[in-house]
Amino acid sequence: MKISQLTHSEEVLMQIMWKLKSAPLKEILAAYPEPKPHQNTVSTFVKILTEKKFLSVIKEGRIFRYEVAVPRTSYRLFLLQNLLAGYFENSGDELINTLTEKGLWDSEESSNLPQEKEVKEENAVGDFINEITGKKKQDKKEKKKKKKKNK
Incomplete structure (x- = not known):
């Protein structure tokens, strides 16, 4: 779709x-x-x-x-992918750093969560960032390998 x-x-x-x-x-x-x-x-x-x-x-x-026909979560993911591609060079880390620097995300807030929930949320955030940036990173790595082979 x-x-x-x-x-x-x-x-x-x-x-x-x-x-x-x-x-x-x-x-x-x-x-x-x-x-x-x-x-x-x-x-x-x-x-x-x-x-x-x-x-x-x-x-x-x-x-x-x-x-x-298009769930809100799908459209939200589409917007986030466009935001990452257009303004953060497909880097989830860069997005999180910007949010933290501007005080829009408090990393200490997530450290106050119970241990089990914290691990699950860390994994969920990491999985989400990998989902939206992983394929593009993999494509870049493959392009670099092809360039090295052609030289």
């Missing part, structure tokens, strides 16, 4: 849909914060998100129900 970048307005609608999971247009409109956009505007965004395959359509009689 290929995920594409959403505009701000599309992302607002998807935030609503991730909460609702499945809803007809009327319920989507009701869930919008004030000031609510016009029904035609929301309908257009729903159509665009359906074409981008973020939403799927189910016909129930004369009413169309829209369901989330």
